[in-house]
Amino acid sequence: MPSQRSYLKGWVLSLPPLDWALQQIRELVIGSLKCGPIPQHIAFVMDGNRRFARTNDIETIEGHSKGFEALARILEVCYKSGVKVVTIYAFSIENFKRSRYEVDALMDMAKTKLVQMSQHGELLDRYGASIKILGDRTMVREDVRREMEKAVDMTKHNESAVLNVCFPYTSRDEITHSIRETVKEYSQPPAGDHRPEMKRPFSESSIQRNIRSRQLAAVAEEEDSPERAKEGAQAAGGASDADSTDMSSADLNDAASSTFNPASSCTSNSPSPDLLPTLDSKYEHDRSLMSSNLPDPEGITSETLTKHMYTSEAPPLDLLVRTSGVKRLSDFMLWQCHEDTEIRFLDCLWPEFDLWRFLPVLVEWQWRQRRTQKPDEGSKTVGSTKSS
Numbered sequence: 001m002p003s004q005r006s007y008l009k010g011w012v013l014s015l016p017p018l019d020w021a022l023q024q025i026r027e028l029v030i031g032s033l034k035c036g037p038i039p040q041h042i043a044f045v046m047d048g049n050r051r052f053a054r055t056n057d058i059e060t061i062e063g064h065s066k067g068f069e070a071l072a073r074i075l076e077v078c079y080k081s082g083v084k085v086v087t088i089y090a091f092s093i094e095n096f097k098r099s100r101y102e103v104d105a106l107m108d109m110a111k112t113k114l115v116q117m118s119q120h121g122e123l124l125d126r127y128g129a130s131i132k133i134l135g136d137r138t139m140v141r142e143d144v145r146r147e148m149e150k151a152v153d154m155t156k157h158n159e160s161a162v163l164n165v166c167f168p169y170t171s172r173d174e175i176t177h178s179i180r181e182t183v184k185e186y187s188q189p190p191a192g193d194h195r196p197e198m199k200r201p202f203s204e205s206s207i208q209r210n211i212r213s214r215q216l217a218a219v220a221e222e223e224d225s226p227e228r229a230k231e232g233a234q235a236a237g238g239a240s241d242a243d244s245t246d247m248s249s250a251d252l253n254d255a256a257s258s259t260f261n262p263a264s265s266c267t268s269n270s271p272s273p274d275l276l277p278t279l280d281s282k283y284e285h286d287r288s289l290m291s292s293n294l295p296d297p298e299g300i301t302s303e304t305l306t307k308h309m310y311t312s313e314a315p316p317l318d319l320l321v322r323t324s325g326v327k328r329l330s331d332f333m334l335w336q337c338h339e340d341t342e343i344r345f346l347d348c349l350w351p352e353f354d355l356w357r358f359l360p361v362l363v364e365w366q367w368r369q370r371r372t373q374k375p376d377e378g379s380k381t382v383g384s385t386k387s388s
């Protein structure tokens with residue numbers, strides 16, 4: 001029954017005059033959306049294909065095929081409105097647990113549809129969008145991988161927009177990949193053979209060193225003569241200086257011996273010995289780092305990891321939409337969801353998703369953007385990083 005109703009609805013809406021009128025309305029709506037800020041990066045969890053198939057009494061594969069049609073509709077809306085990057089969860093690593101038949105059908109769909117979309121005059125070509133495949137391609141069948149690479153190659157000259165196809169992907173896999181790449185980067189001397197800088201006044205280890213050297217001074221002051229207190233204070237000052245400037249090997253040696261060596265600065269009044277091996281080993285580590293010419297791991301920040309994520313070239317994620325009423329991220333875009341990413345869970349199934357269901361999400365996003373825009377940002381139309 002539901003499939004009969006949707007067939008009838010489809011037939012009525014495809015009558016030429018109605019279809020034309022609807023097209024005009026769609027254009028008007030998208031045109032008015034473009035007057036406001038537009039998210040630069042949107043991600044979709046295209047959930048509910050199988051449930052759609054069940055409720056409409058069609059094959060599971062047919063449900064996925066309807067899902068692909070919905071994707072084409074939504075990409076059209078996104079690129080027409082000015083969204084720069086769309087990231088889709090097309091195949092999770094978890095999806096390999098599905099039946100062989102379904103996995104093969106999804107692989108075949110990716111194999112044919114991606115090249116189809118990339119052809120001259122087709123969707124991606126019309127909007128100047130390039131395809132990027134994010135995920136562990138080694139898990140994909142050779143023939144599928146070849147076609148995916150072909151689609152990437154066919155669209156690589158397109159510069160107006162991007163379609164990130166996560167296939168096969170999970171965030172945990174992506175984050176692991178990024179850490180692995182970061183470790184590789186920090187395990188070899190930087191290009192050009194530059195001596196790594198040791199400038200890190202606010203690093204955790206610098207702060208720890210400062211606190212401990214001050215503790216040494218305090219212990220000396222409490223328990224010993226004024227001379228010892230002075231010695232301790234000097235040691236603390238020395239450490240602070242060393243930490244706030246570039247540290248040469250000589251500085252490190254001096255600091256290590258005068259400040260932290262129990263034998264040289266504290267004899268009878270040494271602090272608890274369990275504090276000292278840590279300090280010594282930290283300095284040992286710094287010293288060996290200086291002599292090895294490797295980059296300083298203290299320089300690793302969240303930006304370093306971002307740089308090694310699959311989405312490194314994409315703008316920050318402004319909006320994440322999941323259909324089918326399920327309120328989970330399912331290991332998708334965990335790193336990319338920042339404090340300002342809007343996450344929307346919609347009740348409709350993915351194959352039912354269209355401009356009319358997407359519109360309220362976009363309008364609400366625009367409304368929030370405008371509400372949080374500062375007066376001098378009035379004309380800004382780019383997805384921003386402001387809090388709501």
Ligand SMILES: CC(C)=CCC/C(C)=C/CC/C(C)=C/COP(=O)(O)OP(=O)(O)O
Nearest residue numbers: 046047048049050051067068090109110113
């Ligand atoms: C370009 C390209 C490769 C397009 C792929 C097309 C497409 C829509 C893929 C989504 C596949 C998928 C696992 C959807 C989740 O719904 P589900 O199967 O988990 O449905 P359910 O939640 O109802 O079980």
